[in-house]
Every structure is written in structure tokens, then in C-alpha cells.
Amino acid sequence: MCNRVVFHSDLNNCYASIECMLHPELRGTYLAVCGSTEERHGIVLAKNQLAKKCGVKTGDVIWEAKQKCPQLTTVPPHMEQYLKFSKIVRAIYLRYSPEVEAFGIDESWIEMTGSPLLEHRSPVDVANEIRETVKAETGLTVSIGVSFNKIFAKLGSDMKKPDAVTEIWEDTFRDQVWPLPVSDLLYVGRATTDKLARYGIHTIGALAKAEPEFLQRVLGRNGLKLWIYANGKDTSRVMPCDYEPPVKSIGHGITCTADLATEYEVRQVLLELSQEVGKKLRKHHLAATGVRIYVRDCTLNHREYQARMPFPTQSFLELAEAGSKLFHRRYGWDHPVRSLTISAIDLVPSDTPIQLDLWTDFARHKRKLDLERTVEDIRRRFGIRAINFASLGDSLKIPSHREVEYKMPAVMYQ
Incomplete structure (x- = not known):
């Protein structure tokens, strides 16, 4: 096992989960948080697991989402509440490490390398404690990825949802990660996925095995970064919570x-x-x-x-x-x-x-x-x-x- 330990914690269905927690009558319903139709923001911003199972996706137009899920309940967003709970959850993370880097309103990396908490406990035990603490204190659930770098920790938090912990280590990542679609890798968007597909690169493993010089010609500087990520060579640090990037x-x-x-x-x-x-x-x-x-x-x-x-x-x-x-x-x-x-x-x-x-x-x-x-x-x-x-x-x-x-x-x- 690698000496470095990084967590990535992701609030499950953040907006929809907070709405259900604040309004218990919404629990058990097919729910989507949507923008204002009158002001032409009538799209799905977030959905709960039930709506997701019906095929409702973030970015769907409201009428399209209701075609997929006729029983769908829609509510407007309440950003002040989402920001409030984001700060509460991040404060829980800070009990475990001073290095907590926000990645949007609902995701954070947590640097655990060298933590005294890991002297007599496994990283998975500590991750499960964080998961249970968030649930007990806020009523919300998180999925946590545990790995040896930030990229694979993020990938791990996406692999099992909701309310789960996934490990990806240096001796297992090829079996776990390489068969996945290349679009699952952080920073590989739709345009990059389409471009890689034209060269027969459909999985993270195929990306890892490609020549870095070729990827740099095709994707520029970003191609070399993606090759590094796919091969588990990311060394970027988790920044302290008070860090302000340029x-x-x-x-x-x-x-x-x-x-x-x-x-x-x-x-x-x-x-x-x-x-x-x-x-x-x-x-x-x-x-x-x-x-x-x-x-x-x-x-x-x-x-x-x-x-x-x-x-x-x-x-x-x-x-x-x-x-x-x-x-x-x-x-x-x-x-x-x-x-x-x-x-x-x-x-x-x-x-x-x-x-x-x-x-x-x-x-x-x-x-x-x-x-x-x-x-x-x-x-x-x-x-x-x-x-x-x-x-x-x-x-x-x-x-x-x-x-x-x-x-x-x-x-x-x-």
C-alpha cells in the first residue's frame, strides 16, 4: 500500500437531499430541484435516487424530465441552505484534517497522510467514521473514495453511491480503474471523450497505455496530464481550506x-x-x-x-x-x-x-x-x-x- 492517503467525500444528491431533509414530506417522492421556467432556467439542477432510476438527468428540461418520470415533484433551489450545509459538513471534515480542499459546493478532498488517526486504524475505518458522523449530525449521506492520490480518490467516491466507501490503491487500481469508460476520469469532458474515441481510446486503461507524445499532439498540454492521471501518477497536493488560488x-x-x-x-x-x-x-x-x-x-x-x-x-x-x-x-x-x-x-x-x-x-x-x-x-x-x-x-x-x-x-x- 502507498504511504499517501487521500479521501474524497461527495455529498450524495446534495440539493435534493437537503430539500428532503428540510421538508420531510418530500421523502419517498421522485424529486428534482429545478430552475425557474419563467426566467428560462427551467432545467433539472439536481435529482434524488428515485428520479435518477427513472432516467432523469441533470440538465434535462423540466418537461423532458416529467416525460421520463410523470410522478416527478419539482422544487426551486435554495442556495443559501445548500451553502449553509456545505459549511457544516466541511467543518466535520476539518476535525479529521487541517487540509480540506473544496471542489464545488458538495465535494471535498481530505489529506490524511501522516494522520495520528491512522496509527492504529485503517483508512477505511476512519472514512466510515466520517460518513457516519455526517449522517448523524446533518441527516445527509456522503460517498467517500479512499486512495493514494486525488484523482483516484475522486473516482472512488463516484463508484459506489449513495452512502458508501470505496478503496483504490496502487496495487489494485489497474484492475479497478482501467476497465472504466475514459469519461469517468476527472477532467475528461464530452469533447475530450469524443476526440479520444476517434482514435480508439474508450477506456481509462487505453488512455494509460497510449503514447504520451501522441496524447500531447492530440489534446495539447491537457493530454499529458490525463496520461499522468490514468497511470496513477498524480502528485497534486490537497490544499488547506484557507488557500486561495490565483x-x-x-x-x-x-x-x-x-x-x-x-x-x-x-x-x-x-x-x-x-x-x-x-x-x-x-x-x-x-x-x-x-x-x-x-x-x-x-x-x-x-x-x-x-x-x-x-x-x-x-x-x-x-x-x-x-x-x-x-x-x-x-x-x-x-x-x-x-x-x-x-x-x-x-x-x-x-x-x-x-x-x-x-x-x-x-x-x-x-x-x-x-x-x-x-x-x-x-x-x-x-x-x-x-x-x-x-x-x-x-x-x-x-x-x-x-x-x-x-x-x-x-x-x-x-
């Missing part, structure tokens, strides 16, 4: 309440979204040297475009303008637009020196930043709706509760 990009996106049919409507939404991006850039003391927009049309097809900024900026006005120009230049208007995301990318420290040139009005750039800081200060003191652009009035096709959404923009980390 910010890689900052974005904000939304599904519109009605399809956008003109570039003016697109510019309105990009301007609205960019304001939170600029705010987060200032909070993290970063500036963007690039902008990226993600566009999903009414047929649910999506496109992604990006461009360089002329100089590093924190200005949401400049980001919105760059995003609008990028949209105008690249989007062909085959279909109306359903949702938009704008992101600040290629981030650098905000105090990075700017090379002046003869054509850019840097005085105007500074006035924009001063204006935006003043707007933010007014909103902080008097509320988010205290001041806004006249063009962003009632005709804006985004949910009326968007000020709540502003609290949770997408921040991507290294």
Missing part, C-alpha cells in the same frame, strides 16, 4: 428572459454584466489584457470568441465596448441570442505599468475609472439600484432579481 479569469453571465434579436439588446446585456466584472477586478487588484464572450443561441448551440485589449484595464465600460465590438465582428446572427457571458481574461496585477502611445487617450481612460469607482461607492452606500445607466431600464431582458446574482459572478482559478 485568479485566472473573472466573468459574469446570464440567461435572458427573452431572446435578444438586435445588437443594441446585446450591448445592453454586456454593459450590465460587465459592471460586476469590473467590480471584481478591482476587488482582486487585477486588470484584464483580454476579453472573452460566450454566446448561446435559441437552439442552445454556443460559440466563444476572445480578443486582446489594447492595454490592461479594470474599466467595465472598456470591457463592455470590447465585448460588443467582438460580438459585432464575429457573430453571424443565424439565430437570436438566448444567453451571454463576458469574461476578463489574461489577467495581470492592476499596478502593471502601461506603455503609453500617441493614439490612446489615457486621460479619458483614467476619467472612466474614476467614474466607475464613484458609481460603485454610491451603490455600496445606497443600494445597487441607486444609480444606473439610463439605457439599462425596464427594457433590459434579464431577470428582475439580477442584483442577487451579482453576488456570485464566475471567478476561475488556476
Whole structure:
């Protein structure tokens, strides 16, 4: 057995389980937590085991889920409760190790290497104690993977659900892991699965046996990482709970309440979204040297475009303008637009020196930043709706509760 011991704990059917725990009358029903149909988020966000057995999947449209499971009960999400219980469960993990790394709201890695708890007990015994403690104190169940690295610990927690512990060790992983579909491996998404399938790579074992140079040619740097993971060579550490990784990009996106049919409507939404991006850039003391927009049309097809900024900026006005120009230049208007995301990318420290040139009005750039800081200060003191652009009035096709959404923009980390 390897000297390293890592747990990965996954709250089973997190959203649905919390809803059943808070509302006992929902127990024993076929349950799905779904977004708002009125605001065009009418998809399944989570489901319980009964609904899963009927074929209901995360991402199903509500009407599609009810076709699969006519007796399905749907409830809206209550994110404040999910975050609350996530913190409670993570506090339980911290009793066993100071190194607990969150992986989303419902999953965590726990570093157990060298723990005094393992001096007279097996890792499985300790994992089962954690599992029983979570159940006793919260009413929720977890599945725990026990392994010698993070990747296989995560895979183990997925292998038996719900309420189970699975071991994967260095002397057994080839028999346990290699026959599994390559899509079961962490960070192998649909596009990567399809690309690997074109070369006859369908299992984790086939990925492990492929030439790393070939995978690097096909998948770039990610190909080499996946080869390392498949061969059990991952050595990444479990980060302490207070660790904050470097910010890689900052974005904000939304599904519109009605399809956008003109570039003016697109510019309105990009301007609205960019304001939170600029705010987060200032909070993290970063500036963007690039902008990226993600566009999903009414047929649910999506496109992604990006461009360089002329100089590093924190200005949401400049980001919105760059995003609008990028949209105008690249989007062909085959279909109306359903949702938009704008992101600040290629981030650098905000105090990075700017090379002046003869054509850019840097005085105007500074006035924009001063204006935006003043707007933010007014909103902080008097509320988010205290001041806004006249063009962003009632005709804006985004949910009326968007000020709540502003609290949770997408921040991507290294």
C-alpha cells in the first residue's frame, strides 16, 4: 500500500437531499430541484435516487424530465441552505484534517497522510467514521473514495453511491480503474471523450497505455496530464481550506428572459454584466489584457470568441465596448441570442505599468475609472439600484432579481 492517503467525500444528491431533509414530506417522492421556467432556467439542477432510476438527468428540461418520470415533484433551489450545509459538513471534515480542499459546493478532498488517526486504524475505518458522523449530525449521506492520490480518490467516491466507501490503491487500481469508460476520469469532458474515441481510446486503461507524445499532439498540454492521471501518477497536493488560488479569469453571465434579436439588446446585456466584472477586478487588484464572450443561441448551440485589449484595464465600460465590438465582428446572427457571458481574461496585477502611445487617450481612460469607482461607492452606500445607466431600464431582458446574482459572478482559478 502507498504511504499517501487521500479521501474524497461527495455529498450524495446534495440539493435534493437537503430539500428532503428540510421538508420531510418530500421523502419517498421522485424529486428534482429545478430552475425557474419563467426566467428560462427551467432545467433539472439536481435529482434524488428515485428520479435518477427513472432516467432523469441533470440538465434535462423540466418537461423532458416529467416525460421520463410523470410522478416527478419539482422544487426551486435554495442556495443559501445548500451553502449553509456545505459549511457544516466541511467543518466535520476539518476535525479529521487541517487540509480540506473544496471542489464545488458538495465535494471535498481530505489529506490524511501522516494522520495520528491512522496509527492504529485503517483508512477505511476512519472514512466510515466520517460518513457516519455526517449522517448523524446533518441527516445527509456522503460517498467517500479512499486512495493514494486525488484523482483516484475522486473516482472512488463516484463508484459506489449513495452512502458508501470505496478503496483504490496502487496495487489494485489497474484492475479497478482501467476497465472504466475514459469519461469517468476527472477532467475528461464530452469533447475530450469524443476526440479520444476517434482514435480508439474508450477506456481509462487505453488512455494509460497510449503514447504520451501522441496524447500531447492530440489534446495539447491537457493530454499529458490525463496520461499522468490514468497511470496513477498524480502528485497534486490537497490544499488547506484557507488557500486561495490565483485568479485566472473573472466573468459574469446570464440567461435572458427573452431572446435578444438586435445588437443594441446585446450591448445592453454586456454593459450590465460587465459592471460586476469590473467590480471584481478591482476587488482582486487585477486588470484584464483580454476579453472573452460566450454566446448561446435559441437552439442552445454556443460559440466563444476572445480578443486582446489594447492595454490592461479594470474599466467595465472598456470591457463592455470590447465585448460588443467582438460580438459585432464575429457573430453571424443565424439565430437570436438566448444567453451571454463576458469574461476578463489574461489577467495581470492592476499596478502593471502601461506603455503609453500617441493614439490612446489615457486621460479619458483614467476619467472612466474614476467614474466607475464613484458609481460603485454610491451603490455600496445606497443600494445597487441607486444609480444606473439610463439605457439599462425596464427594457433590459434579464431577470428582475439580477442584483442577487451579482453576488456570485464566475471567478476561475488556476
